[in-house]
Amino acid sequence: MRIIFMGTPEFAVPVFQALVDAGHTVVAAYSQPPRRAGRGKALTPSPVQRLAEQLGVAVRTPVSLKGADEQAAFAALNADVAVVAAYGLLLPRVVLDAPRLGCLNVHGSLLPRWRGAAPIQRAILAGDAETGVGIMQMAAGMDTGPVRLEGRTPIADKTAGDLAQELSAMGARLMLDVLANPDRYPPVEQASEGMTHAPKIDKAEARLRFEGSAVQVERQVRAFNPAPGAFLEVNGERIKVLAAHVDPDTAGAEPGIVVGGALEIACAQGVLIPTVVQRAGRSATSAEEMLRGFPIPAGTRIA
Template sequence: MTRENNKKLRIIYAGSPEFAVPALEALIHSEHEVVAVYTQPDRPAGRGKKMTAQPVKIIAEKAGIDVVQIESFKDEGALETLESYHADLMVVAAYSLLLPQVVLDMPKYGCINIHGSLLPRWRGAAPIHRAIQAGDKETGVTIMQMALGLDTGDMLYKITCPIRDTDTGQSIHDQLSSDGADALMSTLDLLVEGKLEPEVQNDSLTCYAHKLSKKEAEIDWSASAKKIDCSIRAFDAWPVAYTLMDGERLRFFMSSAIETTTDGKIGEVVAESKKGIEIVTGEGSVLITRLQMPNKKAMDAKDFLNGRSLLGQVFPS
C-alpha cells in the first residue's frame, strides 16, 4: 500500500458508538478530508425509547460532513452512494455492519479497521471485556487492513496498553478509544510516506471475543476470587455483574480479589469496612468496593454501608 505524498487523503469514516468518536475527531482536525461518515441508523434509547442519534453522527453533523445511515450495503442505491464519494480510504471503528468484498475493494487503498485488542488475540465483538475477564495483563489497539474474515486482515500498526488490577471495561474502553485515534493517525502518516509494512496474523495465536450476553452477568460464587473479580470489572458498563438477594439483583461495579483462605460459606458476606464488603468464593474472597441496590444509584461500599449491613448474608452460587 503506497501513495504519492503530495495530496491529502479522501476518507470515508464508518463508526457509531463513543469508542469511534476520538478517531473521527482526529481525522476532522487533520490535513485529510472526511468526505462522508457512515453510521448506524438512529435507534430508540432510554426509558422513554426516544429516537437517539449515534455519537459519531452528532460529531459529523457538527462538522458539516455528509452522514449516511443504512441498514445494509444491500440497500437500494447503497453501493452507488459509496462509490460517488471517490474515497481513497475507508476507516472503520465499531460500525457493526458487515462489509462485503465489493465495499472492501471500492476505496483506492481499501478499508482499515481500528480494533480494540492486540491481534490476533481477541478477534471478534467484545475484545476489551474478554481481555479483562481473562485476566490479561495487557491489551491494545490494532489497525488492520480489512478482509472478509472476522478480524483476519494484515496488521498495520499497534499500540499496547497495560491492564491494571483496578481497570474496568469502561476505563480500558476509554483508553483504547484514545489510543485508537493515535494509532490511526500514525498509520495514515506511514501510508502517505509509503512506509507501511503489513504483518500477516498468526492464526495459531487466535482466540475469539464472543459477544457479551446478559446470562453471563450472574455471579457464580463457587468460582475463584480472581475469576469473579475480573468478570465484575469487565462487565462494569454492561451487562453489569450481579447476585440475587431476596429475589432482586444486587449489582457490582468494582472489586478486588483476596486470594487468601477465608472462613465462611461460599457466597457469604464475612466482613464489612470502609475498604469494602468481603464475600467468600470457591477460592479466596472478593472485596466489593462499588455496588447498587435495586432501584437505587450505584455507590461506593463505604457509603452503601451507612445505615445498612449485609454481614452474614449468603448469596446463591
C-alpha cells in the first residue's frame, strides 16, 4: 500500500518501522517540527523524523494542517491510507478523507476509556487493572472514531515507559493485520458509556503528594517514569523518584514525614518507600546508596 505515516515521539517509531519492514511504500512521514532540547537548546528533530531521514523517506513538519496549501499537498500524495501514531496535530476533515481508506490511528487505550493525549499515564494514575491499544478509524472529534481491532494487557506494576514500549509493539502488529485484511476487521462503533478524558500531563502533577494513600503516590511514580519524572524536595533539593514500593501499614505520622532510616515516607494511608532515585545532575541510583552520601533522617519533612 501507499502509506502516509504521521507520528512524532518514540511510541510511533516501531509502528513506522513495521510498515517499512512489511514492504509497504511510505510516501511521506509527517511529524511535529523540531523542538529545542538539551542544555544547549539546539533544535532537535523528533524520533519519527530521525527514522524517516535514515530510511530516505520524505519528511514534512508543518505547524498546522488547516491551510489549503498543506491540505492540497497531503492529497497530492495519492495515498491508500494514512497511519497515525501519537502525531500531536488535529487532522481536519479534508485530511481525514483524502486517503482512499482514510486514516487509521494507533491509540494507547481501550476506547472509549482514556480519549486524549496521555492515555497510558492516566490509566496508571487511575489504578486501572488493564489497558491496551486500538486501531481506530479516525473521525472528526477527539478519538471518537470506530475501532477495527484491539489488544489488551494487564498494567500490574508497569511504568508508563514499560507500557508505551509494549503497546507500541502491539499496535504495530495489529496495524499490519488490519492493513493486510481490512475486510476482516470492519469498524465497530465505540461504546456509548464509559468514556473518560486523558488530558496532557502537566509537569506540576509530577510532584509527589503524600496527603493521599501510599498506593496513589506509587502510581504517580510509575505514571511519570520516564517523563516528566515524579519528584520530591528535601531541603530545597529536587530528587526524582523512579521506583518505589508501598508498606500498607499506617505510620501514625503526619503525611510527608520521614519515619525511618530507609527513606520511608508517611502518607495519609500507608508508607511510601522510594527504591530508585536520582538527584539533580547525577545518575539514577538506589535510595540506599544515595542516603549514604545524602542522609535524610527520620523526622525530616518532605516537600
